[in-house]
Amino acid sequence: MAASLVISAPASGVGKTTLTLALARAWRNRGLNVQCFKSGPDYIDPAFHAAATGRASVNLDSWAMDRGTISHLVSRGADADVVLAEGSMGLFDGVAARGVSGTGATADIAEMLDWPVLLVIDPSGQAQTAAAIAAGLRDYRPGVRLAGVVLNRVASPRHEALVRRALVEAGIAVFGALPRHAEISMPKRHLGLVQAEEQAEIGKLIDEAARFVAEHVDLDAVLRSAASWSPQLAANGLNVAPPGQRVALARDAAFSFVYPHMLEAWRAAGAEIVPFSPLADEAPDASADVCWLPGGYPELHAGRIASSARFRSGLRAFAETRPVHGECGGYMVLGTALTDADGIRHEMTGLLGLETSFAKRRMHLGYRLAELAAPMPGHQAGARLRGHEFHYSTIIAQPDRPLAVVHDATGAIIAETGSQRGRATGTFFHLIAEDR
Template sequence: MTTSAKGLVIGAPRSGSGKTTVTLGLLRALNRRGLRAQGLKCGPDYIDPAFHTVASGRDSINLDAWSMTPEMVASLAAGTLQDTDVALCEASMGLFDGVPAPQGRSGASADVAAALGWPVLLVMDVSGQSQTAAAIVKGCATYDPRVRVAGVVINKVASPRHHLLVVNAIEALGIPVLGALPRQEAITLPERHLGLVQARETNDLDARLDAMADFVAAHVDLDRILAIAVPFAAAPAPTPVLPPPAQRIALAQDAAFSFFYPHLAREWHSAGAELIPFSPLNDEAPAPDSDLCWLPGGYPELHAGRLAAAQNFLNGLRRFAQAKPVHGECGGYMTLGTMLTDANGETHRMAGLLSVSTSFAKRKMNLGYREAETCAASPLGPKATRLRGHEFHYATITDPGNDTPFAMTRDVYGGAATPAGSQRGLVSGSFFHVIARAD
């Protein structure tokens, strides 16, 4: 598998430095130049790739160095970059932030940069500092010999004097400053409890992205940024991430069920599977000639009343489950349960295919990587199938019900495996989002 596309990773020393603004602005600005710019995202994140897709007009995917082997990361990236000129891979959190794991498998964005052989464009929030910014850049440039910081964009520059002090200090290290963004509060994207509001729900998104592109293009050197991007060092071999769970897959897709990883859709389609979308919010049932129904995560708690009233959807789902498998992740799992309590404390009756009840009124953040081993045969494989993925939710279980567990899961910090999710007959679900099979 070969591609002529060049790429780079857009990283930062910490979250909130401006990576997303720079990435989206560059994608849209390069797209307007006529270049085929492709977005990618490090780590488990459903929301940023959707914004990449709108900014560039090309589907973005996630590359996760904990759930995926380096070979999987490189194979997925190469498969995404066909007919592409340049790829911008947005990092998550700080460049080296990950979990305890062998080098290359910590989930840090630096691991993705190393797997792809791509340089890093470092975005630095320099508010409240001047020459000290160079010390942080030097630390990032020397911390991991696998990673090369090829340039810097400084953000939140307060004045010409501030600009001079910061740029002179960084460039004395031999690392070029390729852009300087002044303080700008007007260009923002709305946020929600799991991060940004989804792209499909953001008002005037194209206008916001155009404003980001104008802002970034006015303050960074697009040509020099393109010049630091490099192609793959070698052609990655195709490496499957997760086999399709069925031939024809009815996939819930709307504002309540949108957290489905694009790399799975791409891989399953490439393997010959067919994804058949339907909208529970529009009271649509899964296509009865499908082989499997998949309910992804999303925001069912924001639409619980509408889902409870969607009798065609609920009755169609119940009929489907009598003969064919149904699997739900996170929000989909909540929908398969008996009751869902929304943030206002109002209780809504769900599908009742699993005996669990959940609540968004009683909130507790659950966040982190998980390794799962299934307790019985399921759409994801035979009993004892090992999977890697994550949890990210605020909902809590108010009544676990009496179903058997879907899987035994453990975190990455040495804790004991604990039961997770529910399985009853052909129906299964949990808060666990699968990313890849465990190697």
């Protein structure tokens, strides 16, 4: 039996990730096995979770995944002592239209798994009102249980006392209060947190966060508030087909956004993954039968990609006989050109006609449901794919045959159709699952 909690907040930017990492490392330092999950489509936080716990973390997504898939994924916590699911945005924030098993809200996961919520509250600029917010979240949805609260960024002992008293009077447990401590803030980039593998000091940062939180939070009381949970046998597993038997996977600082459950599903289906680095000017393995370019930050490395002659020529040669697919940043690299934030145009691989620009930032964000008009690796024409799109590039040209009819979460058709030319395909969304 594992002690299980969902860590959430009223909004983004309150400190969910820092608290999750700190608690995970603090309990791991006590000799406990800790398993983390990430609610929603964020593909950066799971790498931080793995750094804190030493165990792979995966996403749980109620909009894109059915209950069987979610049950299958959480079963990896069967041998853990503590299970933590970090939420995204605010506790009840999701899309307007229901997906496969929910709206993508953290509350969906909490209710589905019957795990109580540990709420992170930042009372900056307020005092007793923080208790009203916590009480509102506690009472908003009957199926969601509140374990208690950790206060973050309290200004002074007097400030803490005012907020604590109001919360206790509202019948809400307070497990601790964290003073402002800038040294443990996680650095950010426009898509969210900077990736864990980009930070050489990530271990020290998490250790400091764990030390700080252990000083100010009653870890034993938090554990006592958790649910005693053991996984139920899942009726079905992951609904993700591998794109091929031997997959050449671009993997480096420019190509790192890939959902862990996707790679696990490919391997579980018998596929072999052969990583290569375009930034090191490596070409895809000649023995692979498909090449997959994930998203990442190609705009930060566009000059190196453009000058990587061996990678570009090797990928073009590969695509003459075998399929190549790119997601988001990988799709941009399959295109003709990418203009960076400084307005410099860089030639890409030219397998597709797509041209994108970061000179004028335009955010594209949200869930996507795509019906394939043409096959792509692992999926036939007509397949309905669920994914998520998040980038700041502008489409200058997208002249090739559309790969899919793509809808947002409201059902509206969007212009980011993806592309297909010859054996090359690409999408702006990151694939999460195929509808059964």
